[in-house]
Amino acid sequence: MGGLGGDTRRLQSRPLSRAFFEVDAATLAERLLGCVLVRELAGGERMAGRIVETEAYVGVRDRASHAFGGRRTARNESMYGRAGIAYVYFTYGMHHCFNVVCASAGDPQAVLVRALEPVEGLARMREHRAGAGASDGGARGPAMKERMLCSGPARLCEAMRIDRAMDGHDLNRAGAVWIGEPSGEEPAVRMERGERVRRAARIGVDYAGAWASRRLRWVLDGNPNVSRRVGGRPGRGRAGNPVGVGMVA
């Protein structure tokens, strides 16, 4: 279990409306859980994953945000754009992270997508992630565990080949990157999967003072693809990287 996992499966979904994104970041972060991030390669090949973890960056007053204090540069320009476009940034000298811009133009709010449950195009994801994962039982390439493909903001970008070229793209219509509506996300379905919506403090923002402890992270806890489990609990493998585990509600 623990996955819709079929590799050859063709996901049925359609793009969300622009209005879906025209809400504040905290609202969107929770709403995006269960939605599907779709990536279409130049050749028409598709990859897709169900969003299982998000973080909200709530605006100019948020010390952890790239737009804190109204900071506006070439790098974060997309944060000031209209709701429903992508904000992709490069960090730590080698990683990309994917965000969904929300609220309204001029109000720089965004949601960081931190983890996906792989749904379609897993073989392609493994190719893109080949080279990593040698510590996970020596599983490179075709043998890489499914939960190592998209369980982190930089991992999912590498798996789906998302980079700065996709910065500013509309996510509300089919294209290179877009977001589809959720399917079968009723509470009962989540329970059956052993998932529970939980909130926690954001990851990697210790520099943000009081904003570092605000619970602006949303997780489908219990899903094996979550980057770091909330609160501790039984966990396996590296899906539960211990650094900076957030507090529970």
Place this chain on the structure above:
DNA sequence: CCACAGATTCTCT
């Protein structure tokens, strides 16, 4: 399972 160091380069001060 847990903790820590190293990688690697773009971005802004």
Place this chain on the structure above:
DNA sequence: GAGAATCTGTGGC
């Protein structure tokens, strides 16, 4: 020149 919304391998228990 410093720091970064991270990931991975290694080493200890």
